[in-house]
Amino acid sequence: MSLIYDEMKGKKVLILGFGREGKSTYNFIRKELSDIEIGIADKNEDIKNDELIKDDTKLKFHLGEDYLNSIKDYDMVIKSPGIVLDDLSQVDKITSQTNIFLKYYNKNIIGVTATKGKTTTVTLLTQIIKAAGLDVILVGNVGIPAFDQIENIKKDTLIVYELSSFQLEYIPNSPHIAIMLNMYQDHLEIHKTFENYVKAKSNIVRYQGEDDIFVYNADNEVVSNIANDKNLRSKTWNISQKTNIGVNTYIEDEYIMYNGEKVYDLRNPRNLIGDHNKYNMMAVITVCKILNIDNDIITENINKYEPKPHRMEYVGTYGGIRFYNDSMATIPEPTMEAIKALKDVDTLIVGGYDKCTGYTELVEFLITSNVSNILCMYITGKKIYDMLMDKAESKNKNVMLVEGLEEAVKVSKKATAKGKICLMSPASASFGAFRNYMERGDIFRELVKG
Structure with a gap:
């Protein structure tokens, strides 16, 4: 650990991104290097009021839309994973935990x-x-x-x-x-x-x-x-x-x-x-x-072993229907795997934010599957809906475009056959409608039980 601190001494250090990992980096640095000035760069201008750092007088902030411009002024830049670099000319000074x-x-x-x-x-x-x-x-x-x-x-x-x-x-x-x-x-x-x-x-x-x-x-x-x-x-x-x-x-x-x-x-x-x-x-x-x-x-x-939440998670049986939360399925492949693993899926709730992945394979899979009801929501749900509607083979499926997760759950409770499964496996990210896949899964649970 002392070697890491030695590497930082005598350098201008920038923490790039001040989320969970950025705060962890700050705590680590301050544990041994309380006197050095640290730069903090983030798109979010409100972080300067964060309780963790509000009393630290040896910080230099680079906040707002142009926060990445600060990289050039530092010798060592400790980047958080979610930060996207537009200019790679200074990547040699970029490091991370x-x-x-x-x-x-x-x-x-x-x-x-x-x-x-x-x-x-x-x-x-x-x-x-x-x-x-x-x-x-x-x-x-x-x-x-x-x-x-x-x-x-x-x-x-x-x-x-x-x-x-x-x-x-x-x-x-x-x-x-x-x-x-x-x-x-x-x-x-x-x-x-x-x-x-x-x-x-x-x-x-x-x-x-x-x-x-x-x-x-x-x-x-x-x-x-x-x-x-x-x-x-x-x-x-x-x-x-x-x-x-x-x-x-x-x-x-x-x-x-x-x-x-x-x-x-x-x-x-x-x-x-x-x-x-x-x-x-x-x-x-x-x-x-x-x-x-x-x-x-x-x-x-x-x-x-108990799997982590939001991964083919059994929510419960309500009205004779078994509900599963697979919110972690943010691309098509795990959605297909969940349908194959659970076997009795009668209703699929699908769709979310577009991560620029293709849905052709998922659509072909759904057409030949035993899934009867396909409830499509949000941006990618509309894509999947349109692709299914263009397929003559999908005419024996109940394919519906719904406004969001709340409507999807309401429809699923009426459409799903008793003794069968309703699976929420979006094959898409949660951004836009939810903070993350965890919030999406939590809300699905509440809607099912409500």
Whole structure:
């Protein structure tokens, strides 16, 4: 930790973005460097009145629309993940909590990235490692800034780090163990192209050395291409549900196998359902076996794992209808996986903010599915509605354009067959109508129960 402070001494330091991670960075700096002047840059002009900093006289603010112009005046810029850089000419002075951790704690870090499945994977992995008696902390995109846990790190502490594309975008360091689960179109409104998105995600493995480990999903074409890059230097472990040939972790006779060893019986009762969760479990099992964790500990903790809210979350049965909250589905792929996993979905509530992902595959899937009622809301709901209306095959579906979530829930209570499922799985982001996917899911719960 002292090396991080040494790196800051004698430099003009700017905190770029003052949300959860920016505040964490401020607290970290002020713990040891109380006398240096710090710059804070943010689009939100109200942050200068924040309780945390209102009495700090050694701050320089750069607020409002032109806040990014302040970068040129500083030697070290600690960026929050949500900040989009328009000018990359000064990217060499940009760092972040993620990059600092990867620089100084690389050998302790198990990094996990994916378009979907990151949080389930990191929380399950952390639970198992802790149950095995190993020292472990969880940080990153899961909602825990890395600096908030820095004082808990000892020499042998394992750091499970959930990594988004925004955290990985400008880093020149990679974790000792990297897990890549899948890659689908996402955040294209920020990254502009899928190629840029993939490039950012690939940094999790790009700077690994020969002693590092890359665990990857061989069934995902994009991920597999990254693993087969001739410039990759790390050792690879792969997982697959499609074959047992040339892979480390696979499925055979209802067991998840690791290099020929039966590890987990898929007939066990558990909360993690669906093929997408099998991939998450397989990645976790692979790392656990690398860490020499006992199979009984792995099995016990998979069986009792409680998924985080808003991920195929059972809300309850009302009027004979089972309601599920899948608000975390912000792109089409998890929506399709949820329908396949739950099986009895009669009504789908879909739509939200447009992240510039395509909906053709989802529309084709819905047409051939057993979903009877498709309630389309908000911007992407209108897109999906129009695409379905253009398909003659959709005439046997009850496709409706609704004003918003409240109307969708009202209609679903009348339209859904008794004994069947109403699934709210938007396949879209929540922005515009809600603060985030969590608020959307919370409101859905309230509407269902109301």
